[in-house]
Amino acid sequence: MIRDYIFGGNWKLQYPTVETSVKAAKDIADQLSTIDVEAFIAPSPNALYEVGRMIKESNLKLAGQNMHFMQKGAFTGEVSIDGLLEAGCEYVLLGHSERRRIFGEIDEMINKKVHTALDNDMKVVLCIGETASERANGDMAKVNMEQLSGSLKDVSEVQLNNIVIAYEPVWAINNEYLNPGVKIKAATIEEANESHAVVREWFVKNYGQSVSEKIRIQYGGSMKPTNAKELLSQRDIDGGLIGGASLKAETFIPILNSIK
Numbered sequence: 263m264i265r266d267y268i269f270g271g272n273w274k275l276q277y278p279t280v281e282t283s284v285k286a287a288k289d290i291a292d293q294l295s296t297i298d299v300e301a302f303i304a305p306s307p308n309a310l311y312e313v314g315r316m317i318k319e320s321n322l323k324l325a326g327q328n329m330h331f332m333q334k335g336a337f338t339g340e341v342s343i344d345g346l347l348e349a350g351c352e353y354v355l356l357g358h359s360e361r362r363r364i365f366g367e368i369d370e371m372i373n374k375k376v377h378t379a380l381d382n383d384m385k386v387v388l389c390i391g392e393t394a395s396e397r398a399n400g401d402m403a404k405v406n407m408e409q410l411s412g413s414l415k416d417v418s419e420v421q422l423n424n425i426v427i428a429y430e431p432v433w434a435i436n437n438e439y440l441n442p443g444v445k446i447k448a449a450t451i452e453e454a455n456e457s458h459a460v461v462r463e464w465f466v467k468n469y470g471q472s473v474s475e476k477i478r479i480q481y482g483g484s485m486k487p488t489n490a491k492e493l494l495s496q497r498d499i500d501g502g503l504i505g506g507a508s509l510k511a512e513t514f515i516p517i518l519n520s521i522k
């Protein structure tokens with residue numbers, strides 16, 4: 263393996279209180295202490311600071327789920343990068359499909375956030391992914407390449423050291439709003455490999471072969487203890503961004519252990 267695995271737990275708004283978030287974080291941090299792998303959790307903003315305090319001395323890292331591109335100002339309801347840094351975040355998720363498709367974030371906006379994050383020593387997990395209909399129309403590669411080009415505009419080769427890509431096919435994300443009336447399931451190995459190859463190839467074209475070999479690409483979308491091992495054994499899958507199964511140590515830790 264030329265790249266180190268990286269795992270993230272995206273808690274979305276599934277733990278709406280501080281107390282439940284801190285408890286889950288503690289369980290995961292305790293069990294992670296015996297595993298040698300890079301892992302972060304992204305709690306909801308209301309619990310971020312307290313979770314950060316709880317896991318401070320552990321090897322579990324903290325991530326924000328989103329942030330605004332301006333550091334401060336009259337932006338009702340937004341989260342600042344300084345707030346994320348103060349809570350102890352090393353990473354921020356940007357461009358998650360729920361941000362893009364439910365809250366209307368466009369690549370131009372995501373690109374500004376990417377630059378604000380990188381300019382302020384925050385590492386970025388850039389999320390990309392196509393919907394079911396985009397894939398059915400044969401646009402999987404086009405959509406993902408457009409999101410990469412738009413979100414990473416003017417990002418230098420050096421800055422890429424602080425970027426992880428999360429490929430998350432929207433149709434595989436366990437989200438009933440994004441996938442109304444559809445039976446949601448993870449991508450097959452073939453589907454995941456096809457998409458990860460598209461992402462890797464985009465980096466080859468835009469930054470060259472050696473840079474592309476270093477970029478870590480997580481898979482996200484219904485990753486669970488039962489399918490993680492097979493997905494993670496693929497050459498171009500360098501970890502996972504996990505929603506539902508990251509909420510509890512009982513399901514998150516076995517996923518991390520499946521790389522052994």
Ligand code: 13P
Nearest residue numbers: 272435436483484505506
């Ligand atoms: P699920 O693992 O719940 O499908 O969520 C994936 C995801 O959106 C992680 O960012």
